[in-house]
Amino acid sequence: MRLVLGFLLALLVGAPTAAAVPPGVDVDYQLGGVSVPADNVGIVVRDRKADPAEGAWNVCYVNGFQTQPDERAFWRARWWLVLKKGGRPVVDSAWGEWLLDIRTPLKRQRLGAIVGRWIDGCARAGFDAVEFDNLDSWSRSHGLIRGRDAKAFARILTQRAHAAGLAAGQKNWAGLHGRRVGFDFAVAEECGRYRECAAYREEYGDQVLFVEYRRPDFDWTCDRHGRDVAVVLRDRALRPDGRRAWC
Template sequence: MPKQRGPAAWGYALLLPVLLAALPTGTDVDYQLGGAADVPDHVGIVVRDRAAQPLEGTYNVCYVNGFQAQPDQRRFWRDHWRLVLKDGGRPVTDEAWGEWLLDVRTPAKRAALTRIVGRWTQGCADDGFDAVEYDNLDSFTRSHHLLSRRQAVAFAALLVGRAHDAGLEAGQKNLAGFDGTTIGYDFAIAEECGRYRECSAYTHVYGDRVLAIEYRRPDFRWTCRHVGDRLAVVLRDRDLTPGGVHEWC
């Protein structure tokens, strides 16, 4: 049976105090952070950056870098310098992506960051997105031991609450094995769970409400073979360019 697309496949989940559109299952996903593109009819879920517009006729997930600073936003974060994590006066950087880590060590800083990220989240809702993914929950593992898992989870709980207040479902991104439902996460986005053999760590918590993104063809084949009958799986080029690789199981 072909996978369904669009609102007929979605259903709705009542999560107080607002009615949230539930992430659909039985459909495919496209991951479009590098630029918007049209999708084939079997794709019912699209993930786009918060600066992009949602795609009509699909379930739209808004990408927000909740725990790190996008490289093109350094001027903004210099105006909020106390909220950038520093080691010896220098910002702690995720070298793989050139992103500064945000400082979630104290309740006051977590509250200040929630006000900022919360405005972005509300912007996603105002633009018509159905859900939000907050990237880099695991940034504490790259923090030179300055951040703790407990602090990251405490901040994540605030963000999830802000998403629900805005009428959006919230997706856990990264930190395989963590049960995000304990703080209200609704689904997960699992980058390269096939490569790292982590897919079951997400499905154990979220069942079939997991979006699997792979960047290498052998990992994509493995993921399709092992979970492609129950999860939305897509193969993308690592730069996520509109004209790049888009393949599904």
């Protein structure tokens, strides 16, 4: 019933009418494994294969533009949807992930159906929102993918999220003007390090979540934005027992 109502609402208005990110609580970023949130935490981001945290506003992590390292067999069976150069997959060397080929409407449609099933799974599990990682993977595609291809695919994903009754989160790519694409809030990693936080605030106001991985960047972000939005300091591996601090 929730999915049906969400789909009808999306058809009528195109996006959720309520604000997404709840105010006045901290965020925990738990992609490396789950743990019991601290008492001050009211927003939790977890992988789509994990269960949402009880009593929190939960964001479901979906790697929408690249492959997960442990899912290579899945994508080898759909090899035509993986971006290739000279017959070899284009790799995000930082994470060992293959880029998805979103260059044509047909491929975006087929990929949207695959990722869409994951989005629907997030809704069935009880998540409140979804964030799509590697939105900016076009910048690592050696010029094969254009920014407008990423925007076109992002529109497919945000519409699917809204149809499932979920708020849609932009992941990184400062300056995107994500509301035009259909995003409701943003999740930004290291905006303090790269001095990009203001770009997200200008677009989304307090509907942002900031994640930093270095103490000086965390302090900088807290000084300028910590009174208004949720900021968390995490270890880069995001271990369940890893470092956490809040403003």
